[in-house]
Amino acid sequence: MGLANDTFISQVEDLLNGRVVIPSIQRDFVWMRPDVRDLFDSLYRGYPVGALLLWKTSLAVPFKTAAVVQAAKSAHQPLYLLDGQQRLTSLAWVYRPESKADGRLIDLRFDVRTEEFVNPSAVQRKDPLLFPVSTLLQENTQFYQLLLKAGVPFDDSHFDTWTQRLQKVNSIRHHQIAVITYESDDYEEVAEVFARLNKGGRRLSKGDLVYSAIAARWSDGLDTMDAFHQELQDSNFALNREAVLRLMSLLAGTGAHHIKLIGADVDEAALKEAWHATERALRFAVDFLRGECSIPRSEILSSPNVAIVPALLLHHRDGKLHPGEAQLLRRWVYTAMGFSHYSLQVEGKLDAEARLIRARGGEGLFTELIRRASGTRSVDSPLHARDLEQKYSTHPFFRLLYIAALRGRARDWATNIAISDQPMHSGAKIEFHHVFPRARVQSAYAKEEWNSLANLAFVTGQTNKMISSKLPAEYTVGIAPERLAEQWIPDDPDLRSLDRFPDFLAARRRLLADVLNRMLGLPAQAGQSARPGHRRAACRRGGDRGGHHRAHSRRTERARAPHGTRRRGPRGL
Incomplete structure (x- = not known):
């Protein structure tokens, strides 16, 4: 991990020129105009405003359209902005107003009399002593000319003081900020680093990073996956990304440790095939859990991972069970729930169960699944x-x-x-x-x-x-x-x-x-x-x-x- 200080304006230029991009796992820009105003007030007063977290990797990580117009794309591998999007974007909007992607400019003004940053009303915009901050931030700005144009003569008692205040706004360009650059090609590791450093914002899960990596190889992958998650949610059977990705990874043949889905040997065709199998398998599983097990919604499950074994089994069986097997699979579901089967070592247990489903059949399969789900208890030991x-x-x-x-x-x-x-x-x-x-x-x-x-x-x-x-x-x-x-x-x-x-x-x-x-x-x-x-x-x-x-x-x-x-x-x- 590299740590250096850089000027805010240099980082803004990198964002505008495509040398820094927003990874697709980042949330959208959410700050309001008062947030932008408060950021500039903090910078003007020299208050700390946090650090930027950049990710350097040789992987082809997909990035989203930023909230600024990035006029050029870097000829080199860009850096991915994991933390600091709101601050950097806000600065870019004010520094270069025409870069705001939606075309609706932010009109931030500085009141030279009170040293306040203002989102002006229509009346305030006519006040000549409310100076556009975007103008003040430009290089080689002639502050005395701005004051003269505003009707403040050289002999005004406030002229020198107000000139210094305008210069102080311009010095925000050179405000130093800590820039943390984390270099890694390990998505799982990056997810852990981000989760620990960014607890105040949107917590990035390993599942988010895997979804992002899938989108890098499958152009409409995120939209397809998000649509299915919405379908599950609308059916009151929402499952978290981690569980769904574990199932997808098992169906892709890479094991339950879903980080393997981003391996070089898993191309777009393999991802599409595994995802479509995942949707099919989960539809089978949700119908089974509702109809056979009387579980009306996913929140009743002790763990979302309980859905994976029924999904795998029904997928391999084309949605069909032999007489008596529905009762046995239902018993497994209740056993896995009752004894908190997936509280620990989730991937290892799922890998073993997937091997069993592929290798065994008949009552012996269910006997072994139930034995494993019973944990340390004897499979025939009654509750007292x-x-x-x-x-x-x-x-x-x-x-x-x-x-x-x-x-x-x-x-x-x-x-x-x-x-x-x-x-x-x-x-x-x-x-x-x-x-x-x-x-x-x-x-x-x-x-x-x-x-x-x-x-x-x-x-x-x-x-x-x-x-x-x-x-x-x-x-x-x-x-x-x-x-x-x-x-x-x-x-x-x-x-x-x-x-x-x-x-x-x-x-x-x-x-x-x-x-x-x-x-x-x-x-x-x-x-x-x-x-x-x-x-x-x-x-x-x-x-x-x-x-x-x-x-x-x-x-x-x-x-x-x-x-x-x-x-x-x-x-x-």
């Missing part, structure tokens, strides 16, 4: 009630239980209408309801209990409001027993009183473990799996644990969850 202790709405099991409620057509406790993930009526949006309301239990029991997964159910917003802070012993009287059973509420009414809260949790954990075992294709838990003597929390006021848990910050009763669900308690779906 104790496995759900200290699990909250942030845990993947909660997502599976939400899917189970949708699959089971669970109905709202008040309306008796099946809950919907994306209802039209705002009052029907699903909220994560505390069965024992927090307001009634937080003073007597530990947060790890009242905020646990076993105390959460799915109801509509209007029902949640109706229940308010009532205890279940009170509000469940008017709810049909089958409604409660659909959400695995223990049928013993005695468990719904405040003093039986820990017993309610223990009983419901056993029921929830049964639900998860069925979803994951695991054996039923044997006998009573809750911990013997599961004691009531010693958290009543004056107890040994209550003070600690009451110290936890109280979150809002209702916080919006992504795309259509609401929750009470910690972060959820």
